[in-house]
Amino acid sequence: MTVLLETNVTLFFGRFHSLIVHLPIGFIILAIMFELLSWRKKADLSLAATYGLLIGGLFGVIAVILGLMLASDGGYNEDTLATHQWTGIATTTLAFVAYFLKINLKKFTWAAKAYPISLAVVLILLSVAGHYGGNLTHGSTYLLEYAPGPIRKMAGMKPARTRITALDSALVYEDAVHFIFETKCNVCHNRDKSKGELLLIDPQSILAGGENGAVITPGDPAASELFRRVTLDPHHEEFMPTEGRTPLTRQEVAILEWWITEGAPFDKKVADLPLSDDIKISLKEIGIGQEVSYLASLDLPAVAPETFNSIMLQGFRVSNITGNSTLLEVSYMPHNPEALSADKLKTLSDARENITWLTLSASTLQNDGLSIIANFPNLTKLKINGTRITDEGIKHLVTLDNLEYLNLYGTEITDESVDYLLQLPELKKLYVWQTKISEQGLAKLRDTAPGLVVESGI
Ligand code: HEC
Numbered sequence: 001m002t003v004l005l006e007t008n009v010t011l012f013f014g015r016f017h018s019l020i021v022h023l024p025i026g027f028i029i030l031a032i033m034f035e036l037l038s039w040r041k042k043a044d045l046s047l048a049a050t051y052g053l054l055i056g057g058l059f060g061v062i063a064v065i066l067g068l069m070l071a072s073d074g075g076y077n078e079d080t081l082a083t084h085q086w087t088g089i090a091t092t093t094l095a096f097v098a099y100f101l102k103i104n105l106k107k108f109t110w111a112a113k114a115y116p117i118s119l120a121v122v123l124i125l126l127s128v129a130g131h132y133g134g135n136l137t138h139g140s141t142y143l144l145e146y147a148p149g150p151i152r153k154m155a156g157m158k159p160a161r162t163r164i165t166a167l168d169s170a171l172v173y174e175d176a177v178h179f180i181f182e183t184k185c186n187v188c189h190n191r192d193k194s195k196g197e198l199l200l201i202d203p204q205s206i207l208a209g210g211e212n213g214a215v216i217t218p219g220d221p222a223a224s225e226l227f228r229r230v231t232l233d234p235h236h237e238e239f240m241p242t243e244g245r246t247p248l249t250r251q252e253v254a255i256l257e258w259w260i261t262e263g264a265p266f267d268k269k270v271a272d273l274p275l276s277d278d279i280k281i282s283l284k285e286i287g288i289g290q291e292v293s294y295l296a297s298l299d300l301p302a303v304a305p306e307t308f309n310s311i312m313l314q315g316f317r318v319s320n321i322t323g324n325s326t327l328l329e330v331s332y333m334p335h336n337p338e339a340l341s342a343d344k345l346k347t348l349s350d351a352r353e354n355i356t357w358l359t360l361s362a363s364t365l366q367n368d369g370l371s372i373i374a375n376f377p378n379l380t381k382l383k384i385n386g387t388r389i390t391d392e393g394i395k396h397l398v399t400l401d402n403l404e405y406l407n408l409y410g411t412e413i414t415d416e417s418v419d420y421l422l423q424l425p426e427l428k429k430l431y432v433w434q435t436k437i438s439e440q441g442l443a444k445l446r447d448t449a450p451g452l453v454v455e456s457g458i
Helices: 009-014 022-039 046-071 078-103 109-138 149-154 172-184 203-208 225-231 250-261 277-285 305-313 342-351 367-373 391-399 416-421 439-448
Strands: 316-320 328-332 355-359 381-383 405-407 429-431 453-455
Touching (some): 225 250, 305 342, 416 439
Parallel strands (some): 355 381
Antiparallel strands (some): 316 328
């Protein structure tokens, strides 16, 4: 079903305001820059500045007219709109004043003094008008939404709250419902722009409803105006969000339905409400209850600097896997002329919990070394390709419960290792190219562990 929207000439033109308004801004700023360049005699752009001001002013007039048409749509915060409107009109007027002064510079001596002042004032007015225009379009919190804490504080904003995404501690309203409103609805339902006189920014405003009263009936989605609006046919003129903005996903609608059915609580945790499997899947879709990877869940103290140094002195390269992680990536230079003795490996034991990636490729590592590595509980990635290890060594590795990646390329291991490898519960990727594992051995690996990718060259 398609419902044709009524034609509205005023609004039709009005919507072009947001498009046109950038032209006067561009021309006026360009004119000021040209003036600054000519002033220092860097380039003679004086005439270009004159025309810039004139054209900027003319486009300003068009932008003002379109803006007034758009404002007739209503739903904007009155104060924000008034400031935007009057600074916009003043910017346009001042652009003409500056133009007039500029062409009369030689005629009146006072014009030469007033001209730079007029440019400065234009620039200030333009910035204010632009800023309030941005607030009308995006809401006043838009600009500093991702700003660092101290800047938000200076602007009088609440400190950013980190969204909780763990299923047992996430809050129904803050982390799920509010999140949906913020991403899909609040460009139009915020303090500066409250379409339908509805704000969806906090519990009070949601309960207050819009121009036609309450939008939520706790316990009854079907009777809730808000729910009706998001479940209409998308072509229906009352469908929310309007104007072709990204509609709610099926899962987001399901979450709102669930929340309203459960009485639309604002302070409960997700886990306090009945959770069907469908709802769990829907929540996962908006990032709540996704399994945290093993590594991300570890919170280990950093390794002492002395340990770090003594490991490096043994010829290892050590670094943190990411800038803010305490987990380590350690490697021994391939073809290092110095043998990789068991003693050298023992220095790694002081950091055994932190080491998660270990590369000992093409070193002189032998089976006794693997008995040391077998005690690294958080090892997820191990490269020991091109070494002299054998099945005897692989036997030690079965204790590595978190090992996900193992490279054994170019070693002498045989089918005897297959049974040991199958004991690694997290193993996802295994490289056994150019080893003595037979085709039957490979088939056994692949059949017994379907989730394991075995790279064998065949
Ligand atoms: C692009 C702007 C825009 C977006 C985005 C938007 N709305 Fe609206 N909304 C409007 C306008 C305009 C009205 C007033 C006209 C009307 O009632 O249809 C309105 C009205 C409403 C009303 C009726 C209020 C009343 O009392 O009449 C509800 C409920 C509503 N919106 C909910 C939502 C929800 C929920 C979302 C997010 C899924 C949303 N809106 C996203 C523009 C928007």
